[in-house]
Structures are given as C-alpha cells and as structure tokens.
Amino acid sequence: xxxxxxxxxxxxxxxxxxxxxxxxxxxxxxxxxxxxxxxxxxxxxxxxxxxxxxxxxxxxxxxxxxxxxxxxxxxxxxxxxxxxxxxxxxxxxxxxxxxxxxxxxxxxxxxxxxxxxxxxxxxxxxxxxxxxxxxxxxxxxxxxxxxxxxxxxxxxxxxxxxxxxxxxxxxxxxxxxxxxxxxxxxxxxxxxxxxxxxxxxxxxxxxxxxxxxxxx
Ligand code: AP5
Ligand code: ZN
Numbered sequence: 065x066x067x068x069x070x071x072x073x074x075x076x077x078x079x080x081x082x083x084x085x086x087x088x089x090x091x092x093x094x095x096x097x098x099x100x101x102x103x104x105x106x107x108x109x110x111x112x113x114x115x116x117x118x119x120x121x122x123x124x125x126x127x128x129x130x131x132x133x134x135x136x137x138x139x140x141x142x143x144x145x146x147x148x149x150x151x152x153x154x155x156x157x158x159x160x161x162x163x164x165x166x167x168x169x170x171x172x173x174x175x176x177x178x179x180x181x182x183x184x185x186x187x188x189x190x191x192x193x194x195x196x197x198x199x200x201x202x203x204x205x206x207x208x209x210x211x212x213x214x215x216x217x218x219x220x221x222x223x224x225x226x227x228x229x230x231x232x233x234x235x236x237x238x239x240x241x242x243x244x245x246x247x248x249x250x251x252x253x254x255x256x257x258x259x260x261x262x263x264x265x266x267x268x269x270x271x272x273x274x275x276x277x278x279x280x
Contacts, residue, residue: 065088065090065144065172065173065276065279066144066145066147066164066169066170066171066172067084067090067144067145067146067147067171067172067173067174067175067276068147068150068151068171068173068174068175068250069081069146069147069148069149069175069177070174070175070176070177070243070246070247070250070256071176071177071178071179071261072179072184072236072239072243073184073188073232073235073236073239074179074183074184074187074188074191074232075177075178075179075184075261076177076179076187076261076265076268077148077149077177078094078096078097078148078198078200079200079206079265080177080265080268080269080272081094081146081148082199082200083269084146084269084272084276085146087273088144088146088276090143090144090145090146091140091141091144091145091146092145092146092148093132093135093136093141093145093146093147093148093150094148094149094198095123095128095131095132095148095149095150095152096117096148096149097148097149097198098131098135099113099114099117099123100195100198100224101198103117104195109127109131112127113127117225117226118225118226118231119231119234120226120231120232120233120234120235120238121234121238122152122153122238122242125153125155125156128150128152128156129155129156129159132147132150132156132160133159133163136163147160151246152242152243152246153242153243153246154245154246154249157246157249157250171250171255172255172279173255173257173275173276173279174246174250174253174255174256174257175257175258175259175272175275176247176250176256176257176258176259177258177259177261177268178258178259178260178261178262179261179262180262181236183262184232184236185229185232187202187205188227188229188232189227189228189229189232190202190203190204190205191223191224191227192208192212192221192222192223193221193222193223193224194214194216194217194219194220194221195219195220195221195222196214196217196219197214197216197217197219199214199215199216199217201214201215201221205265206265208221257275259271259272259275
C-alpha cells in the first residue's frame with residue numbers, strides 16, 4: 065500500500081504514522097524526521113535544512129525531492145510506504161507521481177487529517193519528541209510513561225525548536241499557501257480521504273483503519 069499523509073502542522077501525522085506503519089508493516093518515510101536526524105548528525109544537509117526549518121520555512125524542493133527519490137530507491141519501500149510530510153508542494157506531488165508512473169505504480173490514498181487552527185498551538189507547545197526515534201508525545205494528551213523518556217527506545221524527549229508559537233504561526237501560513245492546494249490536487253485524482261483529527265488519538269486511528277481496510 066502507498067499512502068500519503070496530509071494535514072497542517074500538529075494535525076497528528078507523525079503520531080498516526082507510527083501506528084499505521086506498525087499495523088500495515090510499511091515503512092514510515094518522514095522528510096521532517098530525516099532532516100532532524102541530519103541536523104543532529106551535523107551533516108551538510110542538516111546544516112542547510114536547519115537554516116529553513118528554524119524559521120518555519122520549507123526546505124527547497126530540489127533538496128527535498130532528491131532526498132525522497134533516493135529513499136524510494138531503497139529496497140524496503142519497493143512494495144509500499146507511508147509518506148509523512150511529503151509532498152508539500154504541487155511540484156513535489158508532480159515529481160512523485162512521475163517517479164511512480166515510471167515503475168507502473170501509484171498512490172493508493174492521500175489521507176488528510178483535519179484539525180482547526182485553535183487546537184494547533186496547544187498541541188505544538190505541549191509536544192515532546194524523541195531525539196532518537198522521532199516518536200511524538202504530548203505533556204497532557206499523550207504523556208510518556210516516564211517523564212522526559214521515550215516509551216519505545218528509552219531516549220530523552222526534547223522540545224522541537226520550531227514548536228515556538230511564533231514559528232508555528234509561520235509554518236501555518238506556509239501550509240495554507242504552499243501545501244493546502246494539494247487537497248484539491250488529490251481530490252481531483254479521486255484518492256483523497258479525510259479523517260477528523262480532533263478526536264482522541266485511538267479514535268482517529270480507528271477511522272484511518274476503516275479507510276485503509278477498504279483499499280485492497
Ligand atoms: P515536519 O516534521 O513534517 O512537521 P509538520 O508537517 O509541520 O508536522 P508536525 O511534525 O509538526 O506535526 P504532526 O502532524 O506530525 O503532529 P504530531 O503527530 O507530532 O516538518 C518540519 C519542517 O521540515 C518543515 O517546517 C520544513 O521546514 C521541513 N520539511 C519537512 N518536509 C518537507 C518537504 N516535503 N518540503 C520542504 N520542507 C520540508 O502531533 C502534534 C502533537 O499533538 C503531539 O504532541 C501529539 O502527541 C499531539 N496529538 C496528536 N494527535 C492528537 C490527538 N488526536 N489528540 C490530542 N493530541 C494529539
Ligand atoms: Zn524513541
């Protein structure tokens with residue numbers, strides 16, 4: 065199965081991606097996580113990505129597209145994947161479609177997690193992420209079992225630099241301007257499905273399961 069996750073910052077894409085990836089045994093490909101790994105590893109790509117991410121801006125398409133092209137050449141993504149945070153522009157979506165077309169493949173579903181603005185700031189400022197595996201927690205809505213420690217891998221939880229109120233507001237503007245057009249794009253292709261992301265985490269996952277269960 066080939067799935068795209070869409071939704072504004074803080075919609076719960078990363079949270080749901082972990083459960084989907086486990087249940088359907090498909091790799092979770094998050095461009096944000098790949099950039100963050102490069103930042104903590106001090107790579108050239110990390111230095112470049114950080115200069116955009118810290119301001120809430122998109123990393124340039126050329127860089128991001130090359131990264132995804134290379135990731136989708138790896139063996140584990142041959143029979144399916146879950147893309148989280150990509151595509152984020154119409155150009156990225158066109159390139160992805162072309163890339164898959166070359167191999168006679170296609171996206172099965174673009175899953176949109178909808179969450180109104182008023183929920184987002186609270187979700188982002190309370191978020192804590194694992195700096196090792198990328199797992200996402202929330203101080204109030206999804207707390208780890210042990211304070212500041214990842215349930216999955218035991219590493220330390222940190223606050224993302226781009227989760228300050230000011231940067232989140234910038235990211236939301238960028239989302240409206242550059243990423244929102246993808247909703248129309250995938251609606252026209254007949255593969256857009258929406259779930260209400262304001263429900264509890266397990267309820268959102270149930271709705272996603274209902275949708276994915278209907279695809280082959
Ligand atoms: P990225 O890491 O992709 O960030 P994002 O899309 O802004 O999404 P988030 O990770 O902030 O939110 P999420 O929807 O995953 O929410 P989460 O599950 O954590 O990108 C970061 C940056 O990288 C971009 O700004 C850009 O610079 C760059 N980048 C990445 N991809 C790019 C691309 N393709 N092109 C160019 N640049 C790119 O949940 C949020 C919080 O809410 C958590 O605390 C969680 O515990 C909680 N929560 C989740 N679900 C619920 C629920 N149902 N109820 C209550 N709380 C919930
Ligand atoms: Zn972890």
